[in-house]
Amino acid sequence: MTTRQSQPGSRSKGRVTLSDVARMSGVSAMTVSRALNEPQRVSEQVRERVEQAIDALGYIPNRAARSLAGNRSHTIAVVIPSVSNAVFNNVIRGIYDVCAPAGYEMLMGNTYYSVQQESSLISKFLTHHPDGMIVTGLDMADSTRRQLEAAAIPLVQIMEVGTSAPLDMSVGISHSDAGAAMARYMLERGYKRIGVLGAQMDYRSQRRIQGFIDVLAEAGLADDKRVLTTAEPSTVRLGGQLLADLLLANPDLDAVFCCNDDLAYGAIYECQRRHIRVPQQLAIAGFNDLEGSACINPSLTSIQTPLYDIGKTAAQMLMRRLAGEVLQQSVVDLGFRLQARDSA
Amino acid sequence: MTTRQSQPGSRSKGRVTLSDVARMSGVSAMTVSRALNEPQRVSEQVRERVEQAIDALGYIPNRAARSLAGNRSHTIAVVIPSVSNAVFNNVIRGIYDVCAPAGYEMLMGNTYYSVQQESSLISKFLTHHPDGMIVTGLDMADSTRRQLEAAAIPLVQIMEVGTSAPLDMSVGISHSDAGAAMARYMLERGYKRIGVLGAQMDYRSQRRIQGFIDVLAEAGLADDKRVLTTAEPSTVRLGGQLLADLLLANPDLDAVFCCNDDLAYGAIYECQRRHIRVPQQLAIAGFNDLEGSACINPSLTSIQTPLYDIGKTAAQMLMRRLAGEVLQQSVVDLGFRLQARDSA
């Protein structure tokens, strides 16, 4: 049980540095640096000797030193509500697929749907001096807004567009339009007594539901008693519970819009337990179209959002800006698709 | 559309630094540094003046400079297969809840269940010179093993224990014991023709299945034809498909063990579509006991693993080692619990 450490928090010594590699390969430190970062700018033979020395010494570059000297961190900070939300996995993959090949690292953090957590996370991230940043949503604390403005780095706000102007750039969809589309679909199908379930009521869920309700209101079918929301995190269990509560107050419902698919799964399970036939007795729809939504019985009608493309586009915009380009379109709406299935 | 950048990749100037704060508050840079990192070591009045100056100037510390000067990154690297796997969310929360209060940042990355990806990810992470590292699983490439040994930082290998000695420390459960426990449970319940479904066959899934099969073999009930595995990623859809394939070759099955809950969901859905009653005609069990497993119909029998505690314990061991402590117990088995429900 050795201590496996060489004096943390003291002046190092003993660690292999660029100069060690330089000495071993008989060139200057600067040349080794170039061999690593711009290999095309050094001769073939030097590159080989440097590579051999790196292997022989087990050299590991020090990013802190690189960032400090280069005044550039090669890092993109990504702020999302929660990695445990399957929705963001695809977004993250999209970002990753652009950032990694471009030599950028991703610094990722969760706000857990809290504005305070978002603020402190962004403050923390700014100490890394990221070269760019991707943040979920258009709403944020004023102090955070000011910090981001002061940081003066390219910023993309993702997931939604349209509610207000972004601080810098934005990519997403209109959640109120998506909610409205689902409402119109349900009206077309002839549903009259339509309920709404919401949890984890972040701004985007609120807008989905608002868009949905506005359309119902136009048709004269809105009813506050049929809307049940909670700030609790969305879970499958909660979906069942909320549906039970909603049916207690409104036994005559013929359709329910759930503001995300997890709630919808719970609602479907609850119907199964109560022997309520979906969609014949009660139609159910979700939002996000997760992987399992096509498999559940009955398969779930949902709104498919271009998650991967949101991430990819956001990262691409960042990369272009980091390359010095000036973008004419700073707001990109990628649209959505209503995926009609058996449940509604 | 301003460029929002002050010459990236050139010598900075213009950014607010410690010395700016020092000048404004009339003390030396070192005192400001202490006011930030060891506030109890500076006088009350100095601390206040420094805080005012920081606010006034909008000073943001530079972590790269801190890491370089302090020879310590205040960062823990965490290597997991996939954030999109719900299993790891709880582990991550456990790690976070220990690291954040202790002032450590988490650097998180996915291997996507590939040894090569793991190798390159760990190499990349080592350039950050993390103060400690948490890696999933006991198996890794030899080159990676050597790199980690050379890095000489505290390391915890999580999720499984028992198959081999850890490089440094480990926390987890025995997956073969858990598989065996499930097999014994099924035998007790009188099932005779038991099938096995596996996907995303990482080492831990393999061990679960091996443990399961070994017990069946002891009872003389093992049959290779009843085991169906694939390297494809686990999805709900895949669970249904695999069950369909398995039933085609073995129409007489009376129980199926799925190596994770997602597959089990898909299997249950498939049974619903085929009007196979679970568990009367076919019993189904999963592994991990995800949130939805208690809600699905019928509720899913599964193995509950102490995910949060694995993360928490791993991080605590790391913190203690970083504080210079020598741990006598470097391998911790946190055990599991068979959660019996309606599906088996």
Next chain:
DNA sequence: CGGCACCATGTTAGCGCTAAAATACTATTT
């Protein structure tokens, strides 16, 4: 064959911070 362009490489200086040593200042003791 001198002059110029172009490339590969080297030199110098410094990024923003903190460890360690040095110094000033304040009790407390003798």
Next chain:
DNA sequence: AAATAGTATTTTAGCGCTAACATGGTGCCG
């Protein structure tokens, strides 16, 4: 009042790397 111990603060020196400039060598033109 001098010696001692302790605390608060400053000074010095670099952490490992790269931007910017300097240099030396090569080929190519008129």
